[in-house]
Amino acid sequence: MSKLLEVKDLRVSFNTYNGEVQAVRGVNFELNKGETLAIVGESGSGKSVTSKSLMQLLPAPQGFIKSGEILFEGQDITKLSNRAMQKIRGSEISMIFQDPMSSLNPTMKVGRQIMEGLIKHQGLSKTNAKNKSLELLKLVGIPNPEVRMTQYPHQFSGGMRQRVVIAIALACNPKVLIADEPTTALDVTIQAQILELMKGIQDETDSAIMFITHDLGVVANVADRVAVMYAGKIVEVGTTDDIFYNAKHPYTWGLLGSMPTLDDDEEELFAIPGSPPDMLNPPKGDAFAPRNEFALEIDKVMEPPMFKVSDTHYAATWLLHEDAPHIEPPEAVKRRMQGFSNTGSKDDKKK
């Protein structure tokens, strides 16, 4: 697999009245052609900020990339001018937003909103752009595309609008598709449809998808690899199987444990105690330590490096150090992981 996108030690901060908020603090990951990478984490963990900095859509002038590189096909796009970035946005890398109710222009016909990108990036004539938009609307499963083209967003339902947003994102056959919680605002049946649609499109176009979500159920459904973010850092990364069957970081255990399932006997839903740290003054040592029942003394003074679990699986916790005491995940989480491997993952289903 070839590396399409490589993020090296990315740091993103926001200037506020109270000082510098370090939203992303040294993130490394790569995205390969045709794969789906899920980035999970709770609100404020920096996942959306990471995705926006890939597009350089951070709210100016407060948000800025402090350091690090974002290599897209080998070229560092953090150094590009705004004009050069405009050529990449929407054509090479495009984005699907969270809330379809507000992410379409209410006073512009849907057809024109799709055509815009085509005219700008591919230099298509109006007629050609129109025909391409019709195809796109068909591709994302919108009936009566000829009529729908001439309608305004308020004449669409939420699910249909998200299909339009996806059509806009797909218009120029982007190599990378960033989906920032694309199903969060939709109801469950529509969620499943949109996920199926995205998987189908990926099979057809072979684009790489970066899927940002806090919903582990969605992750199990779509992702090839998973990166878990906490307090602006990736704390564990691995294949979907690695994360769901063999999680090593206590935070990942907490996420898995707090996932509601139907087949559990447990009556109470597990919650990670405490709240995420204040990113104005990120804590010394491991940011998760105060909420971690397995925290070691060293967690309070020194940040854990990424320990290698396998070729595909890394986690940043001192528990993986050779001198650390051997700690098993809590029983409930263990049973969960067991349960996952019985029901099988995405890859098993494919086979």
Add this chain to the structure above:
Amino acid sequence: MARYLLKRVIYMLITLFIIATISFFLMKMLPGSPLSAADKLSPEQREVVMDKYNLNDPVPVQYVRYLANLAQGDLGLSFAFDNTPVSKILMDRIGPSAQLGAQALIFGTILGILFGLIAAISHNGVLDYTSTIIAVLGTSIPSFVFAGLLQKFLAVEWDLFPVALWGSFSHTILPTIALMIFPLATAARFTRTEMIEVLGSDFIETARAKGISEYGIIFKHGLRNALIPLVTVMGPMAVSLMTGTLVIEQIFAVPGIGKQFVDSVMVNDPPTIMGTTLLFAFLFVAIILIIDLLYVIIDPRIRLSGGK
């Protein structure tokens, strides 16, 4: 749409009827005589004149007669201005007022939108503060103060434009500027606030993510959405222009409706006062109707009741 329009026109007529009624009775309650130099006439002479204008009839009879004439478009004869029909006076005088009002509204709004846009784009920059200061000054300083300043500097000191009176286009410039300050300031303030809000909304981010240039974002995606609330304040703006003309026309000695209105109040000429009041009222309701129709054009989400 046709049904909606019909409904609105009927409402307009009702409004005008009410205004005509109220102003008619208010005029009747006014002290003093409508006859010029009334105190120099003998009682007999006065009777003759009063009879001539049917002023000796009971007030309800006068009212019904007035309405009947009004329904036929007859505003009566002026008592003071050489017995000219009021409608002719209004026709003769509306030209300058309409020209001033239109010029002030068009240039004021366009310049205001432009100022507001510049301010929004350079949010918290020097241009933003400059345009905010202009907007605050424009809304807080009354137009007659501006008028005086314009006359003093642009006309008297630097002799660029005529001080007053009516004639060539250059005569219209100073009154237009004095009149347009308020719409300009209002439009600038509104455009700025709305544009800043619109530029922070999700669909603008979608447009950015599509790779649209800043120009396209501001003009194709931002402006139309920012202008919708501006349409709302166009009503009060138009009204301020109308009341503004009363003062401005007086200051610049423009032979318009506003000056006519003031003059007819000065000589206490009821038919002309009634006529101008009704004309102002008509313009006002017509502008409100036009603005409501503008909404439909500019915002596809608005559907008129009974319009589908």
